[in-house]
Amino acid sequence: MSITWDSVSEGDEIGSLTKKPGVSQLVKYAAGSGDFNPLHHDYAFPQSKALGSIIVHGRFKYASLGEAVSNWLGHAGRIRKLSCQYRGMDFPDREMSVGGRVKRKYEEHGAKLVELELWTTNDEGKNTTPGTAIVELNA
Amino acid sequence: MAEQFEITDEMRAVIGQESPPWTHEVTTTSVRAFARGVGYTDVVYFDEDEAKKAGYRSLPAPPTYLGTPIFIPGQSNDTFSGPNHGGPRVKHGLPGLLDGGTETEYRGQICAGDRLTVVSKLAALDVRESKSLGKMLITTTETSYTNQDGEVVALQRSQAIFY
Numbered sequence: 001m002s003i004t005w006d007s008v009s010e011g012d013e014i015g016s017l018t019k020k021p022g023v024s025q026l027v028k029y030a031a032g033s034g035d036f037n038p039l040h041h042d043y044a045f046p047q048s049k050a051l052g053s054i055i056v057h058g059r060f061k062y063a064s065l066g067e068a069v070s071n072w073l074g075h076a077g078r079i080r081k082l083s084c085q086y087r088g089m090d091f092p093d094r095e096m097s098v099g100g101r102v103k104r105k106y107e108e109h110g111a112k113l114v115e116l117e118l119w120t121t122n123d124e125g126k127n128t129t130p131g132t133a134i135v136e137l138n139a
Numbered sequence: 140m141a142e143q144f145e146i147t148d149e150m151r152a153v154i155g156q157e158s159p160p161w162t163h164e165v166t167t168t169s170v171r172a173f174a175r176g177v178g179y180t181d182v183v184y185f186d187e188d189e190a191k192k193a194g195y196r197s198l199p200a201p202p203t204y205l206g207t208p209i210f211i212p213g214q215s216n217d218t219f220s221g222p223n224h225g226g227p228r229v230k231h232g233l234p235g236l237l238d239g240g241t242e243t244e245y246r247g248q249i250c251a252g253d254r255l256t257v258v259s260k261l262a263a264l265d266v267r268e269s270k271s272l273g274k275m276l277i278t279t280t281e282t283s284y285t286n287q288d289g290e291v292v293a294l295q296r297s298q299a300i301f302y
Binding site: 019021025028029030031032033034035036037038047057058059060062063064065066067069070071075078079080081082083084085086 | 169172173174175176177178179181183193194195201202203204207208210217218219220221234235236237238239240241242243244245248
């Protein structure tokens, strides 16, 4: 069932994703995005050694926020704006949850818009990637 | 960790300078590679028939995917894949790099088959201090993505943290 304007209420949660990206997933993300910063795959890289580990790409988390929105939207509209801040590092092989909530539902110049509050939470419950999306619904 | 760091006039002079344009390609293979990298299971990003059924011209670019910079040895950055000559360059001498934040505004649809002309400029420089990383330089870069029909399909503002 597609999302429609009438089916959305402020406060609704969008379905969450659970991820546990390991090195293999990060290597796939590196290949798909073109970001081959060794900090995301090479434990011998000086910055990784200094941090004690490689870390998950911030942009992987950003793209995962987009994935959660895309899954919720089911192609029944389009994303107008998507933003996030990288507030904390995430380490490989740790579970993270990607989710969001409808913050505001409003019309602007005839467009049916929904503002979403987004997050990724790590296995200690900390929100490491707060984000926002503005989505325009088709109907 | 940097104890002291100041923004110099030489660094400030880079603000507002535009990079030369560079091409990003969006292909069926590159869309699938990105979608796999993120971990999508939605077949619309993988199967062209499903994409068309969902109303797209071809495989749509997943959110945050703005094409893959064409790679040419000697001209492209081996680590980040973008052009070496492109992008506003601030000489700061700080070795560490982290992503600060990203905002993308979509103005049009991006699908496999598109060729995007990408131009970026440095919008702002700030210095902040963190307990763990010391003095940090925050750069804000604005990048525009224009498709083969001359339509600006996306604008991105991104913050990088150098420490």
